[in-house]
Amino acid sequence: MRVRLKAAKSRGDVPATHAGILGQAWRGGPRQAGLAQALAGIDVRALGEDLGRAAGEFPGTAGQSDVIDAAVVLIGHDGDDIITSDPEDLRPVAAQARATSS
Numbered sequence: 001m002r003v004r005l006k007a008a009k010s011r012g013d014v015p016a017t018h019a020g021i022l023g024q025a026w027r028g029g030p031r032q033a034g035l036a037q038a039l040a041g042i043d044v045r046a047l048g049e050d051l052g053r054a055a056g057e058f059p060g061t062a063g064q065s066d067v068i069d070a071a072v073v074l075i076g077h078d079g080d081d082i083i084t085s086d087p088e089d090l091r092p093v094a095a096q097a098r099a100t101s102s
Contacts, residue, residue: 001038004083009041016043016075018051020068045075058093073097 008015022044025035045051055071066089073093076082084090 001083002034005038005041014043015041016045018045018047018068018071018075020047020071024068047071051075058096069093 005015022039026032047055051071051074052067054074055067058067058070058074069084069086069089070093072082072084073090074097076097078098082090082094
């Protein structure tokens with residue numbers, strides 16, 4: 001991830017995520033120093049009411065139930081790379097998002 005973040009920064013890209021993903025990864029304490037440093041170059045968006053509602057609707061239409069994954073897909077733009085350890089969970093939601101935006 002450090003290599004990917006460095007490459008994104010050199011291209012002028014700002015990776016984005018949302019606060020729900022941060023909550024899944026953050027455990028606090030000194031062991032989080034690397035994550036805290038990485039967050040300095042990432043746009044961490046609020047998982048507010050609009051995104052929460054949209055994320056709640058998408059998993060059902062895609063046969064999934066994880067609103068955290070759905071919100072990651074929804075903050076992305078067509079052609080964005082989504083880096084995840086759960087690609088099988090995101091594929092149906094991403095396919096639904098593409099079908100809806102077409």
